[in-house]
Structures are given as C-alpha cells and as structure tokens.
Amino acid sequence: MGEGWGEAIMSTTAMPTNTKWWNGGRSPFNISYGKVMMWYFLMSDAFTFGAFLISYGTIRFSVNHWADPNEVFNAFPFAGHANLPLAFVSLMTFILIFSSVTMVLAVHEGHKMNRKGVEKYMILTIIGGIAFLACQAWEWTHMITGDHKVLVNGEIERWGTTVTKNPWGPHMMHNGEMVSTPGPIAFGGYFFGITGFHGFHVFSGVIINVVMLIKTRLKHFDQRGHYEMIEKAGLYWHFVDLVWVFVFLCFYLV
Amino acid sequence: MSSNVSSPEITHAPEHASGTGRIWKTFWVLSLLTVIELGLGYLLYWKHGQWGYAPVIITKLTIAVLTLLKAYYIVSIFMHLGDEIRNMIMTIIVPLLLFVWFIAAFLWDGNAWRNLRNTDAGSRPDQTEQHQKHVPAVDKDAKK
Numbered sequence: 001m002g003e004g005w006g007e008a009i010m011s012t013t014a015m016p017t018n019t020k021w022w023n024g025g026r027s028p029f030n031i032s033y034g035k036v037m038m039w040y041f042l043m044s045d046a047f048t049f050g051a052f053l054i055s056y057g058t059i060r061f062s063v064n065h066w067a068d069p070n071e072v073f074n075a076f077p078f079a080g081h082a083n084l085p086l087a088f089v090s091l092m093t094f095i096l097i098f099s100s101v102t103m104v105l106a107v108h109e110g111h112k113m114n115r116k117g118v119e120k121y122m123i124l125t126i127i128g129g130i131a132f133l134a135c136q137a138w139e140w141t142h143m144i145t146g147d148h149k150v151l152v153n154g155e156i157e158r159w160g161t162t163v164t165k166n167p168w169g170p171h172m173m174h175n176g177e178m179v180s181t182p183g184p185i186a187f188g189g190y191f192f193g194i195t196g197f198h199g200f201h202v203f204s205g206v207i208i209n210v211v212m213l214i215k216t217r218l219k220h221f222d223q224r225g226h227y228e229m230i231e232k233a234g235l236y237w238h239f240v241d242l243v244w245v246f247v248f249l250c251f252y253l254v
Numbered sequence: 255m256s257s258n259v260s261s262p263e264i265t266h267a268p269e270h271a272s273g274t275g276r277i278w279k280t281f282w283v284l285s286l287l288t289v290i291e292l293g294l295g296y297l298l299y300w301k302h303g304q305w306g307y308a309p310v311i312i313t314k315l316t317i318a319v320l321t322l323l324k325a326y327y328i329v330s331i332f333m334h335l336g337d338e339i340r341n342m343i344m345t346i347i348v349p350l351l352l353f354v355w356f357i358a359a360f361l362w363d364g365n366a367w368r369n370l371r372n373t374d375a376g377s378r379p380d381q382t383e384q385h386q387k388h389v390p391a392v393d394k395d396a397k398k
Binding site: 021028029030031036039043046047050051054055057058059060061062063064068070085086090093094097098100101103104105107108231234235238239241242245246248249252253254 | 274277278280281284285288291292294295296298299302314317318321324325328329331332333334335338339341342345346349350352353356357360361363364365367368371372382
C-alpha cells in the first residue's frame with residue numbers, strides 16, 4: 001500500500017482508515033479503468049452465457065428423454081467408427097487449458113517488460129486458439145454430416161444432427177433392428193447455438209491476441225512503459241476458457 | 255512506484271511472484287480436476303442403465319462441484335482476481351451470486367413442466383417410467 005498517500009489523506013481529512021480508498025485522487029479498486037471495465041464486460045458476458053446454459057437446462061429438465069452425450073460425442077478424427085466417448089472433447093479441453101497457461105505466462109513476461117517472452121507466449125496462445133477452432137470445425141462437420149438411422153412415421157430415415165433434426169431420441173426395435181427415434185428438437189439449437197457463441201468468443205479472442213502480438217512486435221507497449229493491454233487481452237482469453245469449463249460440463253459430461 | 259504501474263491513480267501494484275511456479279501448479283491442479291471429471295464421466299458411461307436415479311445425480315453433482323473448483327482456480331490465479339483488493343473481488347463475485355437463484359428457480363420450473371406434461375396437469379398418475387425404459391443400442395449406427 002502506498003504509505004505516503006494514506007498518511008497524507010489521513011492528516012488532512014481525518015477520515016476513518018477503512019474509507020480512505022474512496023476519498024478521491026486514486027482508483028478505489030486499486031486497478032486501472034480499463035481493467036475494471038474489462039471485468040464488468042466479462043461479468044455481463046457471464047450472465048449472457050449463464051442465461052443460455054440455464055435455458056438449455058430448463059428445457060432439458062422439462063422433457064423425459066435427452067440425447068446421451070456418450071453416444072453423440074464418441075468420434076475422433078481418423079479413428080473411423082471407433083466408439084471413443086469424451087475423447088475428442090477432452091483433447092479440446094486440454095488445448096484450451098494449455099493456451100490459458102501460455103496466456104498467463106505472456107502476462108507474466110509483460111510484468112517483467114520482456115518483449116521477446118511476451119511474443120513467444122502470445123504466438124503459442126494464438127496457436128492454441130486456432131487448434132481449438134479447428135477441432136470445433138471438425139466436430140460440427142461430423143455432427144451435421146454423420147447420418148444416423150431414425151424411425152420416422154414407420155420408415156427408416158438417415159438424419160444428421162442439425163437445428164431442425166435430432167436423431168438421438170429413445171431407441172426401439174423395428175423389424176428386428178435397434179433404431180433411434182427423433183429426440184427433442186431443441187438439442188441441435190442449444191448445442192450449435194451455445195458452442196457456436198463460445199466458438200465466436202474464441203475466434204474474437206484469437207483476433208485480439210493477434211492484434212496484441214502485432215502491437216508487441218511494434219514495441220508499442222515498450223514505448224508506453226507497461227504491458228497492461230496484454231493483461232486485458234489475457235482476462236478475455238481466460239474468460240473464454242472459463243466458459244468452456246461450463247460448456248464442457250453441461251453438454252458433454254452430464 | 256514500480257515501472258509496471260500504468261496509471262498515476264494506482265498507488266500500488268499487486269506483488270507478482272517472480273517465478274512461474276504458481277502458474278504451473280495451477281495448470282497441474284486444473285489438469286488433475288479435469289482428469290477426475292473425465293473419470294466420473296466414464297463411470298457414468300460404464301454404469302449406464304445399471305444405476306438408479308440417486309447415484310447418477312450424486313455423480314453429476316460431484317462433477318459440477320469439481321467444475322466450480324476449476325472456475326475458482328482460473329478466476330483466482332490465471333485472471334489474478336485473488337490478487338486484487340477485497341472491494342474489487344466483491345464487486346465481481348456478489349452480482350454473480352444471482353446465479354444461485356437463477357439456476358435453482360429455472361431448473362425447478364423445467365422439472366415442474368415435465369411433471370405437468372407427464373400427469374396431464376395432475377389428472378392422472380405418472381407412468382413415464384414404465385413405458386419409457388431406456389433400451390441401449392446394440393449396433394452403433396453402422397454408417398452408410
């Protein structure tokens with residue numbers, strides 16, 4: 001705590017110690033305007049994501065059958081039709097956790113005013129973000145184009161998973177074969193809507209990180225005397241990881 | 255005032271640990287929590303159709319608690335909220351407590367809708383369990 005400040009304020013205004021943060025002349029939260037506003041933006045974004053996920057939960061609680069994630073998300077690139085539940089989404093989770101680590105290391109190098117270090121870790125973070133987006137692109141493509149036998153009005157049809165078709169309903173016997181029936185239509189809309197909104201955040205995060213990398217290379221932050229922009233970009237990037245933790249929980253684990 | 259203080263209004267910057275030990279420790283904690291979550295997820299998969307309502311719900315709630323723990327580590331260590339002063343922490347955390355009501359009220363409402371549908375608004379007993387028994391698929395949709 002700045003000793004000189006506290007004593008000066010105390011001697012001139014005689015305010016109780018616990019209100020001195022609010023006497024003016026300093027940030028009461030001891031944090032810059034930009035960082036406070038980034039936090040409040042992230043809080044509002046948390047409510048947006050929260051509203052989406054809670055809406056999804058409400059609909060899921062209101063129906064008797066929901067898609068079984070271990071059945072829906074069991075594919076892995078180049079693994080053919082091997083039944084590998086949770087495997088690919090675990091890879092995506094670890095990619096995002098690791099890119100969070102490289103981001104916080106970039107912030108750490110920024111505190112030390114080490115431009116080369118910031119550049120190195122920003123590049124790694126950007127690679128992580130692009131890897132995650134590539135995984136999501138593969139997953140979506142697999143969901144939309146992979147067709148599954150569904151019993152519709154007594155006939156077998158082949159459905160992909162889209163916002164209008166859900167082939168993951170309850171199973172039943174049909175001509176001696178176990179087939180699926182159409183599931184609640186809301187599944188695709190919620191899955192593509194929420195993972196898409198999250199993916200859009202990852203995409204924006206990658207763009208922001210690229211801009212930060214360029215500004216670092218142009219020595220803008222060295223001229224400014226601090227790397228606080230990297231911290232603000234870092235807050236956004238960690239938030240993207242934070243949201244994924246909950247998307248992972250709500251769509252893939254439970 | 256050290257060189258990384260970005261505004262004259264900020265009289266003190268949180269002490270940043272000189273090493274990266276804390277960051278890597280948090281990485282391993284997050285990885286471990288994720289592995290435990292995956293283990294519980296696979297447990298649910300293996301026990302699918304064998305477990306009753308209560309063990310499934312307890313396992314899912316455990317996974318949700320582990321998720322909250324991961325969220326705590328990300329926000330506190332990676333986003334450095336734990337290093338800010340108490341007023342700053344409270345201005346973020348207290349509004350988010352609305353989620354407690356938000357989640358409870360809406361999931362409760364969703365469940366109430368299901369009961370209304372299954373019983374025609376209470377005019378008949380709920381027989382969903384008898385004729386909606388889950389039958390696991392034998393053939394994992396052989397494609398094309």
